[in-house]
Amino acid sequence: MSCRKASYIIEKREVSKLSLWEKLSLKFHLMICDLCRRYESDSKILGKILKSLHKHESHAHLSSTDKEEMKRKLASF
Amino acid sequence: MSQTTSHINTSEWVDQYADALYAFAIARVDDADLAKDFVQETFLAGIKAAENFEGKSSVKTWLISILKRKIIDYYRQKEARKTTPLSHFFSEKGKVGHWLPEAAPKGNYSEMEEALDNQELQQAITNCIELLPGKWKGIVLDKLVEEKESDDVCKEHEITPSNLWVIVHRAKLQLRECLERKWFKA
Numbered sequence: 214m215s216c217r218k219a220s221y222i223i224e225k226r227e228v229s230k231l232s233l234w235e236k237l238s239l240k241f242h243l244m245i246c247d248l249c250r251r252y253e254s255d256s257k258i259l260g261k262i263l264k265s266l267h268k269h270e271s272h273a274h275l276s277s278t279d280k281e282e283m284k285r286k287l288a289s290f
Numbered sequence: 291m292s293q294t295t296s297h298i299n300t301s302e303w304v305d306q307y308a309d310a311l312y313a314f315a316i317a318r319v320d321d322a323d324l325a326k327d328f329v330q331e332t333f334l335a336g337i338k339a340a341e342n343f344e345g346k347s348s349v350k351t352w353l354i355s356i357l358k359r360k361i362i363d364y365y366r367q368k369e370a371r372k373t374t375p376l377s378h379f380f381s382e383k384g385k386v387g388h389w390l391p392e393a394a395p396k397g398n399y400s401e402m403e404e405a406l407d408n409q410e411l412q413q414a415i416t417n418c419i420e421l422l423p424g425k426w427k428g429i430v431l432d433k434l435v436e437e438k439e440s441d442d443v444c445k446e447h448e449i450t451p452s453n454l455w456v457i458v459h460r461a462k463l464q465l466r467e468c469l470e471r472k473w474f475k476a
Binding site for chain 2: 215216217218220221224225227228229248249250251252254255256258259260261262263264265266267279283286289
């Protein structure tokens with residue numbers, strides 16, 4: 214398995230169930246790939262950081278200027 | 291008004307239409323220089339395409355339609371540029387699909403784990419989310435920040451589960467790199 218695929222399965226696991234084959238091949242890849250183990254570790258912490266935004270409501274959303282800009286762009290076409 | 295397209299008087303065009311085109315552009319891009327460039331490009335495209343002008347609409351309407359196209363393309367490209375290609379992270383030659391040295395994860399996020407409540411970290415990740423393509427932002431907020439059910443996220447954003455996996459993967463790759471850059475540079 215390539216690291217590209219392994220990182221994809223690592224992320225898929227966060228939002229969905231994996232097939233047995235995916236589980237096994239990921240496990241095997243992580244045994245032999247230091248960089249993907251690092252990715253897995255970083256990604257888990259990144260996930261926690263993202264979730265922590267939810268607790269800090271004031272930072273959890275897009276800025277209102279962003280939203281106004283989006284509305285304006287949508288309305289003008 | 292009879293408009294001849296074979297011999298265009300370009301300075302007449304500028305006198306007659308530049309203001310209207312500029313007003314149209316500035317209302318949509320909110321940047322004077324950019325709007326000027328759009329007007330210039332529209333005139334150029336208009337001159338090149340003049341023989342295709344069928345006179346069914348006024349020259350002004352026709353030029354505006356060219357300008358509109360250009361502005362749509364501009365936003366489309368701007369949005370596309372927010373997507374980092376997979377070839378930025380993974381090699382396409384030699385060991386295909388392996389981490390490229392510059393993009394390889396360093397595994398140094400563990401020190402951020404203790405800073406979850408840190409305002410600067412919150413700000414940094416928020417900025418990174420805002421750099422994502424528009425479509426991804428909403429999905430990241432719903433799925434990864436608010437932890438909504440995957441089925442609901444798919445329904446709401448009209449995507450399939452495999453679209454969701456791909457977007458989450460691509461977004462996380464970009465966010466991981468973005469946050470690393472912002473956090474460890476300081």
